[in-house]
Amino acid sequence: DQQVKQNSPSLSVQEGRISILNCDYTNSMFDYFLWYKKYPAEGPTFLISISSIKDKNEDGRFTVFLNKSAKHLSLHIVPSQPGDSAVYFCAASVSYGQNFVFGPGTRLSVLP
Amino acid sequence: SAVISQKPSRDICQRGTSLTIQCQVDSQVTMMFWYRQQPGQSLTLIATANQGSEATYESGFVIDKFPISRPNLTFSTLTVSNMSPEDSSIYLCSVEYQDRGELNTQYFGPGTRLTVL
Numbered sequence: 001d002q003q004v005k006q007n008s009p010s011l012s013v014q015e016g017r018i019s020i021l022n023c024d025y026t027n028s029m030f031d032y033f034l035w036y037k038k039y040p041a042e043g044p045t046f047l048i049s050i051s052s053i054k055d056k057n058e059d060g061r062f063t064v065f066l067n068k069s070a071k072h073l074s075l076h077i078v079p080s081q082p083g084d085s086a087v088y089f090c091a092a093s094v095s096y097g098q099n100f101v102f103g104p105g106t107r108l109s110v111l112p
Numbered sequence: 113s114a115v116i117s118q119k120p121s122r123d124i125c126q127r128g129t130s131l132t133i134q135c136q137v138d139s140q141v142t143m144m145f146w147y148r149q150q151p152g153q154s155l156t157l158i159a160t161a162n163q164g165s166e167a168t169y170e171s172g173f174v175i176d177k178f179p180i181s182r183p184n185l186t187f188s189t190l191t192v193s194n195m196s197p198e199d200s201s202i203y204l205c206s207v208e209y210q211d212r213g214e215l216n217t218q219y220f221g222p223g224t225r226l227t228v229l
Contacts, residue, residue, distance in 0.1 A: 034217060034218070036220075041222075041223075041225070042222055042223070043116070043204050043206075043220035043221050043222045043223045044155070044204070044220045045220070046217050046218070046219055046220075049217060089154065089155065091218075099145060099157050099160060099170075100157075100218060102154045102155040102156075103154060104153070104154040105154055
């Protein structure tokens with residue numbers, strides 16, 4: 001059973017527009033969430049995190065929203081740039097210091 | 113953030129042989145993790161390696177197949193033993209690190225791309 005889901009395997013967005021990547025989870029004990037970006041032939045790069053005490057966290061062009069009641073989080077990238085084209089993974093853990101469960105990833109393509 | 117390097121970056125191996133992957137971190141970290149990313153799939157945790165104790169393996173992974181060493185707080189190795197083509201994957205080392213006052217976050221090495229013929 002997949003505990004972390006990213007139902008869109010791919011997403012295409014025009015440069016300058018908003019990219020919205022979604023992530024759903026089934027384990028209500030998850031209380032810490034991360035987003036990673038991965039380019040081909042490279043390891044995942046940490047982007048942004050959010051804990052369950054918040055519903056929003058912002059870092060530059062990246063904002064993560066958490067809706068605990070819906071067990072849903074989303075990553076917004078505004079404005080999208082061609083360099084944002086990568087695979088984005090959502091990850092969740094039940095507490096700090098515990099291993100993360102990763103979603104299957106969404107491939108984002110930002111078109112010039 | 114922690115800077116993580118892995119050796120080798122890629123290798124092509126024959127069935128039945130073993131390969132040891134090295135992971136070096138530029139900071140002392142307590143928790144190190146080894147992940148696998150099979151083609152077209154997400155990251156799957158193989159084991160957690162803490163210095164001074166035995167590695168903890170996830171369901172489906174065993175020590176005889178994936179022995180791990182953690183001799184100090186900056187280094188770890190993962191061996192893929194008696195390889196078969198199904199072991200062809202990217203193997204990633206990861207560490208838990210607290211950065212800029214943020215909550216502990218996992219950072220990843222560049223990965224080792226293994227192809228087994």
